[in-house]
Amino acid sequence: MLTPSLDLPRIRAVTIDLDDTLWPIWPTIERAEAVLLQWMTEHAPATARLFQSTEALRAIRNQMVNLRPDLQHDLSALRRESIRMALTQAGDDGALAEPAFNLFFAERQRVTLFDDAHDTLAFLSARYPVVALSNGNADIHKVGIGQYFKHSLSAAVLGVAKPDARIFHAAAELLQLPPEHVLHVGDDATLDARGAMDAGMQAVWLNPAEAAWPYDQPPHATVSSLSELCSLLGQGSA
Structure with a gap:
């Protein structure tokens, strides 16, 4: 158990991760890939024959990461171009990538939030400006x-x-606050907690699996849950 060292009075805004912090992402992606x-x-039977499983579609999407490093921060573009490559490899019309991606993207937004x-979001937004x-x-x-x-920032945009x-x-600038007055919450030890701390923010690591913290300096x-986050932050309420 990592000892909390939050400076609660210093927190004037919260940034929060989305995938695997507010909902489980892989059931959503698997369903979207199945719909695709x-x-x-x-609509593209030759492609369906060549890529007969969601695993095959995911493999070509992962291949696109290496083929188009310029798109590494834009998951929508990576997915769209991987669909285009699958279509053209199979001999189908590459222009079908647009409607195919739009279908995938719409399904990807149909997430099932954690209970x-x-x-938690109502609790946070009643107390702080919140940025995704x-x-x-x-x-x-x-x-x-x-x-x-208040705002939503993505790697694709930035x-x-x-x-x-x-x-x-960039999130701190949108909030018109120095980073030390912003708390970041997320599930990934490296991308969220360590990244936020290196940027000068306070960090809460959401760790429902009770994994070991991989770095020397703890968050x-x-x-272990979003509800626990509310209890922790509620200690600073007047």
């Missing part, structure tokens, strides 16, 4: 949680991804 594959069966996510800070391509308004946020300090500093606090 079914669409290809109907305590809405209550994600390397992914979830749209907080399409997901249905936009009302809780051109840099967590743990790069610039994405954290300011570790919680």
Whole structure:
């Protein structure tokens, strides 16, 4: 158990990760890939025959990371171009990549929030300005949680991804606060907690699996659930 060292009075705003912090991401991606594959069966049958599983579609998407390093921070572009490559390899029309991606993207926004996510976001937004800070391509308004946020920042828009300090500093600038007055919350030890600390923020690591902290310097606090985060921050309430 990592001893909390949060300076609660110093917190004047919160940034929070999305995927695997507010909802589990892989069930969503797997379902979106299955919907995409079914669409290809109907509209791009040669591609569906060549890539007969969601695993095959994911493999070509992962291959695109190496082929197009310029797109590494833009998950939508990576997915769209991987679909285009699959279509052209199979001899189908590459222009089908646009409607195929749009279908995938719409399904990707149909997330299932963790049970305590809405209550946590309501708690946070009643006390602080909240900014979504994600390397992914979830749209907080399409997901249905936009009302809780002042801003939403993504790696695709900024051109840099967590743990790069610039994405954290961009959030602080939007909030018109120095980084030391911002608390970041996220599930990834490196991308979220360590990245935020290196950028001068306080950090809470969401660690429901109770994994070991991999670095020497611990985060300011570790919680096993979003509800625990609310309890921790509530200690600073008047």
